[in-house]
Amino acid sequence: MAEKEHMNLAIIGHIDHGKSTLLGRLL
Incomplete structure (x- = not known):
């Protein structure tokens, strides 16, 4: 279980x- x-x-x-990588590329 652990x-x-x-x-x-x-x-x-x-x-x-x-998600952070995608946001970074968009910005």
Whole structure:
């Protein structure tokens, strides 16, 4: 269960990083 939680955090962090990169390119 702890491993699944870690995966979710990693995926959410990856998505947030992608959004930040897209916003940075647009700006």
